[in-house]
Amino acid sequence: MPAHYKMSVGQGPHAGLVFGVLELLIIAIEATSMAFLRKSVMGHGSTRWAALGVAGYAVVAGVFREVLRLAPMAKANALWDAGSIVLVTFVGKFIYKEKYTSLQWAGVAFAVAAVLCMIGPELVPNKV
Numbered sequence: 001m002p003a004h005y006k007m008s009v010g011q012g013p014h015a016g017l018v019f020g021v022l023e024l025l026i027i028a029i030e031a032t033s034m035a036f037l038r039k040s041v042m043g044h045g046s047t048r049w050a051a052l053g054v055a056g057y058a059v060v061a062g063v064f065r066e067v068l069r070l071a072p073m074a075k076a077n078a079l080w081d082a083g084s085i086v087l088v089t090f091v092g093k094f095i096y097k098e099k100y101t102s103l104q105w106a107g108v109a110f111a112v113a114a115v116l117c118m119i120g121p122e123l124v125p126n127k128v
Contacts, residue, residue: 017072026063027083033057038096078118082111082122 033056040049067076089108092098 014078015070019067021074022067022070023064023083025077026060026067026080027087029056029060029063030080030084031087031091033060035091037096075118082115085111096111 029052035053036049036056037053040046040053064076064080067080070076085108089100089104093100
């Protein structure tokens with residue numbers, strides 16, 4: 001496979017660890033920002049919560065820029081998106097008491113499956 005199609009992570013002995021930590025950080029910040037924005041439409045202090053949500057997204061952009069130094073854009077974005085879908089779904093369910101249908105839970109599973117398709121060739125070379 002040509003090198004430009006490989007989905008491997010950055011350079012150096014700790015690049016994979018740094019990539020993983022930064023991805024988790026982005027997911028946590030984005031989920032928190034979404035929670036702030038959700039809270040901003042629910043009542044008191046809406047301007048403050050909205051400002052915190054927007055500021056969180058600015059931080060996400062800065063961290064994602066650093067992630068792009070370590071991995072291809074498609075891989076980085078797929079992991080971020082799926083992680084965010086999973087975490088935000090659980091925040092909605094357990095904090096905001098939102099209800100989801102079986103079909104919506106299947107959508108969450110498909111998000112996870114999409115990431116496995118993106119990173120599968122790295123996990124099991126020549127098998128996927």
